[in-house]
Amino acid sequence: MANCLVCAAATVETFLDLGATALANKFPTAQDLRQPEARCPLRVGFCHGCGHVQLVDRVPPEAMFTDYLYVSSASDTLRTHFDDLAATLTARHGLADGGLVIDIGCNDASLLCCFRDRGARTLGVDPAENLAEYSRDTGIERYRGFFGADTAGEIADRWGRAALITATNTFPHIPDLRGFVAGLDTALAPGGAFVLEAHYLVDLLDQLAFDTVYHEHVSYWALGPMMRLFEDHGMEVVRAERLPIHHGQLRVTVMRRGEGEVDAGVAEVLAAERELGIDRFSTWNTFSERVGRLRTEVMDCLNGLKAAGRRLAGYGAPAKGSTLLEFFGAGPDLLDFIADRSPLKQGRYTPGSHIPIVAPERLLEEPAPDHVLLLAWNFEEEILAQQAEFRRRGGKFILPVPEVRIV
Template sequence: MKRMVRAYCCRRANDAPGRERWSMVMSRGTRVLVTGAAGMVGANLVRRLLAEGCEVAVLLRPHGNPVRLREIENRLHIVDGDITDAASVNAALDQIKPAVVFHLAAAIWGRAPAAAPATHVEVNTLGTLHFLEALRAYPQTRFVFTGSVSVYKGGARLREDAPLEPGSIYGASKAAASLLLQTYARLYRVHAVELRLFMPYGPWEHPTRLIPQTILAALEGRDIPMTLGTQQRDLVYMDDVVEALLLGATRSVPPGSVFHIGTGVNTTVRDLVERLLAQMGRPVKALVGAVPMRPDEIMEMSADISAARAHLGWEPRTTLDQGLRKAVAWFTEHRELVAELAGDRPMVASTQQSAPCLVCQSRHVEPFLDLGEMALANKFLTEEELAKPEPRYPLRVGFCQACAHVQLTDRVPPSAMFTDYLYVSSASETLGDHLAGLSDLVVKRCHLGPSDLVIDIGCNDGTLLKGFARHGVRTLGVDPAKNLAALSNGHGIERYVGFFTAQSAQEIVKRWGQASVITATNTFPHIPELPDFVQGIRTALAPAGTLVMEMHYLGDLLEQGAFDTVYHEHVSYWALGPMVGLFRQAGLEVVDVERFPIHHGQLRVFVQHAATASIQSSVDRLLQQERAAGLDRIDAYRQFADRVMHLKRALQEQLERLRAEGKRVVGYGAPAKGNTLLTFLGLGPEQLEYIADKSPLKQGRYTPGTRIPVVPPARLLEEQPDYVLVLAWNFADEIMAQQAEYRRRGGRFILPFPDVKVR
């Protein structure tokens, strides 16, 4: 880096008193350190700092996904580290020796699930504490901290001395950080200032927030479901936020000062949406009242900015209409980035609702489980890829209070997960036998013959369709994974390479005709656009046809504590109740259901057009069982989250005990679900030397996120490790039978679910 140049103040002759320009305050070459640079505010701030000639260092977690910094990362000094690690913070300060630290990093999630409070406290409170403690050794360094209005319960023209009454764990963690900042400033003269941001908006905002969501919907010609829109918010444009941060770093104010950054003007959500639509002139409507208001919604929140005006010389310069025009222009120009931004962690204020329900579009989705940030579970790494950054995405689960559907609250673009896929159905003998039996059952039940067509959605390597082909039935496989297409060649199976959608269904019918049977085994949980998918089923299914689906059953998942079933490909976790409602809306009916034990608990569902449906008693019977088990209430899911933490501790203690005894532990099976378990437990090559797996597609690669090598199973007998952690525990009996010789020689297996066992 260039040498640090002293910061100084100088006002231009034509500037108003107290409104020094940043370019005249911090000179070229001044060193700054930014945390949270990969977020919306950070992305805008670092661009301004670079434009002013500052030497900018950013503290980023290794293998993160800094989409917002990609185009400028070669101009930044990137320091690998984590604010939750005091040593990382001290090392970064020692390396950079910054004149200013902008501390923007935070774990932000509006309504903390049972597993998230520790994360909020660890990141928001302890992360801030680590900087405050370290800065005692740097008395000349300025510390600018972005606080949150989530520390308040709401109100109009709030002053900085308003009572701290947070309504969320997130808000409480930020309030604690604020109090620590003021205490360190008072006791140790740490030169710290806090800016509490109200509702910032502008470039690089997450697409799930209100303004980008409205803009993108209008650009795509979609009507916009919303609440009554009577909530009032204080919106401040990003350029003004950045200006406030820079002034906070350079103005002479007492250490520990707190300033509100807003406009002091309240705007209703309805007025905001209508202004945007009027500016864009698109033929779409705001569907006012289509989404229920959240019971704990804060109805009013605005700032008194007189302190910032008096002591920082700051006030907003961008009117709401000007800011909205700029936001529309930015998102229109950068539409290609939306999918990548959507995979990034949403920067959602505590009053922001979760992503809408995939089934009913309600915004009343309550989070209950946070498994942290994870790499994509099926993206096993090659040797060359180990040196590259590895994207990670939040993995969090929510419950819809409107229809009881359970789903992920964050989205990863399907193209990032399914176009190159390493899981094959034929890798498991148990699964292969099951799919062969399924084809026999469906042929008999639906009276299929040579003139009938079976379409398998998510056909993978064609294992299921090969069973239908044996009966002389016409077959078509639909799957976006190009690398798997060749695996079904030579078995009379035709292939459509692509996603199954309403549009592709029309193409399929035009070329192959309607199907007597459509199958989807362990595919339905992967579908992010459910209404579109169901419309495709209506199109492709013959009038008297049957849809047969299999999937993990939510009731079994809860009963077994099987949180490893949660990964990004599984956007939905199905109980029967929400499914019945989804299909009924489209003129289809669930006519029969079966539960069976493969994968330790699956549901088989039969669906037909409503006009020809004859609903069996099994449907009502299971619906009653779900209500009795509480699957339609949030309490069951909060209890599940508590059990997840218990299982995590139990397995960690077991592995730590074996390691302390000097035992060698490896893994067996490299399923996607295993990567959720490995990452959540913090296991890597130090804890599991390698993982054995039968799939040639995975051998020679490394697990995503944890980077454990995958090897052929023969290595178990070559080296005879003491213990094997069975990651593919749903096929434990098959695996232990295959490895009988390893077991005969004294090897033992650790089964993680439903309770930790050693066999």
């Protein structure tokens, strides 16, 4: 058994094995395809000690985050979400008069721009070298590096201590949780709060969202193990809220123990988790069996359409799509191309499965695909609206998760 990220015990047992896959955000160029691609085992385990669901095999963060092709502002839904989040937190934590907000994994600074526009002082922390240009464009200051016990001291010395630290979709990336929480204690001002948003294990289970699994996500968070992590380090969860974005996220507010009042929602979320049995190994074994059946169902659908002479393509090249394509074994012989709005990905290939990525306009060019597999299924509404013309001309989308659905 592997060692647990939260409780450190050697009690992590594998329940889902997705095989050896390429890194989900490393989109190779045509030139890269001439070299062998690195592959690493992708297995998910459950800790019998604390219930934390996590990867069993871990890739060094430097290999994944220093050159990063995911850009937050590519999504309209996400931009609106960040604006709402900044409005809520500016009011809740009184930041309008220049309080310091640090965003960990700030990406292109979309969230920090929303805070700045409301009067806060801002600092982004991110290891990605290729995203540093966004500092020039946005004027938002940036510390290039990983957040941890040592770098937090450097940040606090240079910029002061923060009234608020945020991490949206980055908390599941942290392998050294002990160092991260120690860093929070260093960088937060007295009475300051840490607010994280992450994909939520309950939604992952409900939606059979196995494609949330890739090497970057070392943790799949439920509230129970998260409370234990912070309690072990002198902090506590004071608020827990479920959000609909990305088909289900958890927003959690953490403060030093005794500095904030614990909201009743925390106990409610925890009780709901126990009710669902996410703290039992058998629940995860059943999940794994369902994932195997879904693979058969999706591939039978795609192979059937292909055999009937239909042209197939994919839409969206998110990291989750990389997992799905590789685990299902769908390659360029099945899908002619993948359309994606991000110019950084166009002209490249999907990791591992090597399907060419093109601009969405390709969906309307002849020969147009008949059916398009929607890999970014968590943005269904936004993408169907953008692709209304393709559908008006008779094109269909295939939703692969949690069950096959053609729209």
